[in-house]
Amino acid sequence: MERSFIFRNPSVLIFLGCLALFTLGVTMMSEAAGSGLISTSFVKTLGKTLCLCLVAIAMDLVWGYCGILSLGHFAFFGLGGYMIGMWLMYARTRDIVVASLANAAIPPTDQEISDAIGNQIFGVVGSAEFPLVWAFSSSLTMQLALVILVPGLLALVFGWLAFRSRVTGVYLSILTQAMTLALALYLFQNDSGLRGNNGLSGLQNIPGADAVPQSVMSLWFLWASALALGLGYLLAAWVVSGKFGSVIRGIRDDEARVRFLGYPVESFKLFIFVLTAIIAGIAGALYYPQAGIINPAEVAPIASIYLAVWVAIGGRGRLYGAVIGAAFVSLVSSWFTGGQVPGFSLGAYTVNWVDWWQVILGLSFVMVTLFAPKGIGGLVDLMTGARAPDRHGADLGPDKGSLQEQEATQ
Amino acid sequence: MTTLLEVSGVSVSFDGFRAINNLSFQIGPAEMRAIIGPNGAGKTTFMDIITGKTRPDEGRVIWGERSVSLLKMSEEKIAQAGVGRKFQRPTVFEDQSVFDNLLLALKKDRSPLSVLFYRRSARDRDKVQDLAAEIGLSDQLSRKSGELSHGQKQWLEIGMLLAQEPRLLLVDEPAAGMTPEEREHTTGILVEAAKTRAVVVVEHDMEFVRRLNCKVTVLHEGSVLAEGSLDHVTKNQDVIDVYLGR
Numbered sequence: 001m002e003r004s005f006i007f008r009n010p011s012v013l014i015f016l017g018c019l020a021l022f023t024l025g026v027t028m029m030s031e032a033a034g035s036g037l038i039s040t041s042f043v044k045t046l047g048k049t050l051c052l053c054l055v056a057i058a059m060d061l062v063w064g065y066c067g068i069l070s071l072g073h074f075a076f077f078g079l080g081g082y083m084i085g086m087w088l089m090y091a092r093t094r095d096i097v098v099a100s101l102a103n104a105a106i107p108p109t110d111q112e113i114s115d116a117i118g119n120q121i122f123g124v125v126g127s128a129e130f131p132l133v134w135a136f137s138s139s140l141t142m143q144l145a146l147v148i149l150v151p152g153l154l155a156l157v158f159g160w161l162a163f164r165s166r167v168t169g170v171y172l173s174i175l176t177q178a179m180t181l182a183l184a185l186y187l188f189q190n191d192s193g194l195r196g197n198n199g200l201s202g203l204q205n206i207p208g209a210d211a212v213p214q215s216v217m218s219l220w221f222l223w224a225s226a227l228a229l230g231l232g233y234l235l236a237a238w239v240v241s242g243k244f245g246s247v248i249r250g251i252r253d254d255e256a257r258v259r260f261l262g263y264p265v266e267s268f269k270l271f272i273f274v275l276t277a278i279i280a281g282i283a284g285a286l287y288y289p290q291a292g293i294i295n296p297a298e299v300a301p302i303a304s305i306y307l308a309v310w311v312a313i314g315g316r317g318r319l320y321g322a323v324i325g326a327a328f329v330s331l332v333s334s335w336f337t338g339g340q341v342p343g344f345s346l347g348a349y350t351v352n353w354v355d356w357w358q359v360i361l362g363l364s365f366v367m368v369t370l371f372a373p374k375g376i377g378g379l380v381d382l383m384t385g386a387r388a389p390d391r392h393g394a395d396l397g398p399d400k401g402s403l404q405e406q407e408a409t410q
Numbered sequence: 411m412t413t414l415l416e417v418s419g420v421s422v423s424f425d426g427f428r429a430i431n432n433l434s435f436q437i438g439p440a441e442m443r444a445i446i447g448p449n450g451a452g453k454t455t456f457m458d459i460i461t462g463k464t465r466p467d468e469g470r471v472i473w474g475e476r477s478v479s480l481l482k483m484s485e486e487k488i489a490q491a492g493v494g495r496k497f498q499r500p501t502v503f504e505d506q507s508v509f510d511n512l513l514l515a516l517k518k519d520r521s522p523l524s525v526l527f528y529r530r531s532a533r534d535r536d537k538v539q540d541l542a543a544e545i546g547l548s549d550q551l552s553r554k555s556g557e558l559s560h561g562q563k564q565w566l567e568i569g570m571l572l573a574q575e576p577r578l579l580l581v582d583e584p585a586a587g588m589t590p591e592e593r594e595h596t597t598g599i600l601v602e603a604a605k606t607r608a609v610v611v612v613e614h615d616m617e618f619v620r621r622l623n624c625k626v627t628v629l630h631e632g633s634v635l636a637e638g639s640l641d642h643v644t645k646n647q648d649v650i651d652v653y654l655g656r
Contacts, residue, residue: 244526246510250503257501260461261574262489263520271522 005238012237015320016230023226031215043218044290045334049327050225051287052310054232056326057319058276058283059307064316065240066272067252069169071304072158072176073280075183076151078299080281081288082187083150085200086134087143088289091207093120094138124198131193147285148278155277156270163266163273168255180301187296199295203288221290228286229323232279236319239275248272249317309365315377324376333357412475414439414608415578420459420469421632429455430466431632439577442604444619444640445612447629448652453612454498456629457580461495462488474577490520494576498583500563504556508547508566511555512538515570537573544602545569546595561592568599578608585618597621616640 006013026046029037038046055077062068097116101108108116119128136142162175190196206217239245250258251265259265288294307326314325335341336357343352368375417435421428430452437443447453458464460471462485471480473491480488489495502511516534519525542548545565550558555566564584571579584600585593600622603609613619619626619640626643628635636646643649 239526242526243513243528243530244522246503246506246514247525249505250514253503253505254501256463256485257497257503259485260489260495261515261520261570262486263525264484264486264522267522268525271526 005241009237009241011318011320012234015233015323019226019230019233023223026222027219030219032213032219040215040218043215043222045331047218047222047225047290048287049330050222050229051283051290052330053323053326054225054229054283054286055280055307056310056314056322057229057232057236058279059311060316060319060322061236061239061279062272062276063308064311064318064322065245065252066248066269067255068269068273069173069308070176070273070276071173071301071308072180073276074303074307075180075299076155076277076280077284077287078183078294078296078303079151079154080147080284081294081298082194082200083143083146083281084285085203085288085294086137086194087140088203088205088207089121089200090117090134090137091140092202092205093117095207095210096120122195125190125196127191131191133193144285147281151277151281152274155274159270159273163269166266177301177304180299180304184296184299184301187299197295197297199293199298200288201293203294204290204292206289218290221286225286225290228282232283233319233323236279240319244268309361312365313368313375315375317374318377318380320380321375321377328376329361333361336360412439413437413472414441414474415460416470416472417456417460418470418472420466420471422455422459422464422466429632430459433469433629433633435627435634437578437608437610439608440604440606442601442609442622442624443611444622444624444626445610445629446614446616446619446626447635450631451629452632453629454582455632457495457582457610457612460488460578460580461485461493486520489574489576492575492577493580494571494574494578495580496567496571496582496584498586500560500567502555502558502563502566502570504554506555507552508542508555508558509538509551511566512541512569512573515573517573517575541569541573544572545599561588564588564592564596565599568596572603576607579603579610581609581611583613584611585613585615593618593621616644 026038026043027033029035030043031038031040055073059070059073062070062073094113094117097113097120101113101116114130115128118130122128122130130137136146158176158179162172167175186192187194188197194200204214204217206212209217212220240248247258247263247268250261250263251268255265288298310325310329311322312325313329314323315321336353339354341353343350345351372378374381413436415435415437417433420430420433422430433452433456435456445453445456455464459466460480462480462483465481472478473480473493478491480491480493483491503514506514513530513534516537518528518534539548539551542551545568547558547562547566547569550562555563558566564587568581568584571581579600581600584596588596597618600609600611604624611619611622613622625638626640627637628643628646628649630648630652635652636643636649
């Protein structure tokens with residue numbers, strides 16, 4: 001008698017269909033398929049955009065549904081990238097070192113190989129030793145586990161401390177921002193063990209896949225990103241569709257009331273915070289091999305603020321809104337900042353879009369917040385005719401909930 | 411008669427102001443009690459203390475047959491133990507349907523994992539429908555609760571309270587802003603509820619208290635001024651001086 005999950009959430013099916021069509025379309029038009037309508041670098045951009053959509057879903061879960069304005073989710077995204085980057089860099093450097101030492105008269109010992117790898121990777125920060133954090137970098141399995149564990153554990157510890165102290169609202173946002181800043185500053189240090197401001201590079205070269213051209217590799221990552229986005233969307237939709245979604249939306253709207261209903265609000269917040277941190281970490285682990293490089297600037301506080309802007313413009317509190325916002329704003333953003341848009345002259349002053357794009361983005365964020373709080377996703381409501389309760393007339397009583405003028409006369 | 415809740419010698423100050431002053435209060439497992447008192451008498455603070463929102467400076471709050479102290483428990487633990495609270499302003503989740511509001515309140519395991527894997531059974535559905543019938547909102551189940559009128563929101567909140575199956579209901583001004591018919595309906599719901607559990611009603615309106623036809627506790631400046639039937643306390647000279655006489 002209960003209708004199925006898909007039936008109750010038709011948007012999930014529509015979204016998955018669109019995602020599949022998009023992936024198929026890009027694949028057919030890619031250089032690897034022969035037509036070359038879409039360049040390999042643009043395939044990578046689209047693949048990266050899918051990862052950004054995934055982290056936007058995480059942001060929507062934690063902010064749009066649970067009401068926690070986290071300005072630190074790009075830290076988890078970056079950490080996921082660093083974790084997979086360590087393995088990529090280690091394994092790739094190892095292949096090169098082994099190949100170059102193979103010509104030596106005396107076969108190299110394991111220690112020599114290890115020293116040579118260390119020298120290659122850490123020479124740039126004046127070191128040759130492997131720091132402790134690289135202990136598992138030779139194992140893909142371990143680093144993949146760390147993609148989930150490191151953001152998850154950081155979120156668990158941070159969230160536990162913050163939620164237990166009942167820090168909410170703006171103060172929590174500031175705390176998450178401070179966490180991001182601290183992490184970025186730490187990573188910028190040369191002795192942090194992650195190559196300081198050089199970051200990890202050469203991540204687009206997948207070890208053991210030298211024979212695969214980048215045009216094909218970019219498609220693999222596009223598919224992987226699309227799969228992750230599809231699964232992430234499905235998971236998020238399932239989480240918010242049932243009673244759990246009901247509880248976290250209740251926490252967003254009236255935390256104290258949920259507490260007096262007997263729900264452990266802190267545990268729910270912690271659960272959603274850790275879950276979204278893990279999703280962000282996975283998205284980052286798929287993003288940075290496509291970007292090719294990760295450095296501490298990626299974790300800078302501004303990145304997490306952009307994430308909030310995407311979700312706000314796309315429409316928070318609905319999953320496809322977050323996806324639309326992230327895809328739309330990040331693609332338009334890279335179009336404007338890529339220098340492809342010609343500037344136009346105002347006589348004495350030439351408007352240069354690379355400089356002015358930030359201003360436009362800022363303005364549109366303010367406009368959306370003020371005049372269209374539902375964002376782009378609100379257009380769907382216009383089309384389907386869904387409306388929020390709109391109660392006209394002056395209040396008859398002192399409280400927000402009291403009978404309104406028009407209702408009283410009906 | 412056994413005691414469900416016993417508050418004894420409780421005091422609390424905010425920045426030097428004594429909101430509750432050596433207050434003692436008892437209620438049995440199936441009893442209706444009205445609390446009246448002028449503004450600032452400490453009625454809401456009293457509820458805050460029982461529900462764990464405010465920690466008293468001194469005194470004891472003892473709960474149930476096993477005589478556990480509520481003072482060490484968190485708000486959600488107290489709610490799970492069986493204390494339900496209705497706020498003065500109707501606080502329902504306006505963005506969600508009446509059905510979802512009631513389902514949310516239904517007595518179930520509250521831990522995140524069991525909520526995540528919760529599947530709505532036919533029994534739960536029936537329970538929600540029975541509750542809706544009890545509070546007169548059967549036709550409104552699929553509406554967003556934000557669309558309801560003020561009185562309907564008050565009933566929905568009382569319904570959510572009943573869905574929690576609490577042993578003690580704390581109800582803050584349930585009849586505020588209601589039409590006379592709505593008041594009558596509310597009285598009916600509360601009197602019915604008090605047959606099986608303890609109900610504490612904070613109310614300003616004497617007429618409403620008279621209809622509840624129960625024992626009355628008068629609060630003044632954070633302590634109990636008088637206790638007894640409404641007729642008894644309204645004849646009390648202290649009560650007349652501080653409250654009714656004005």
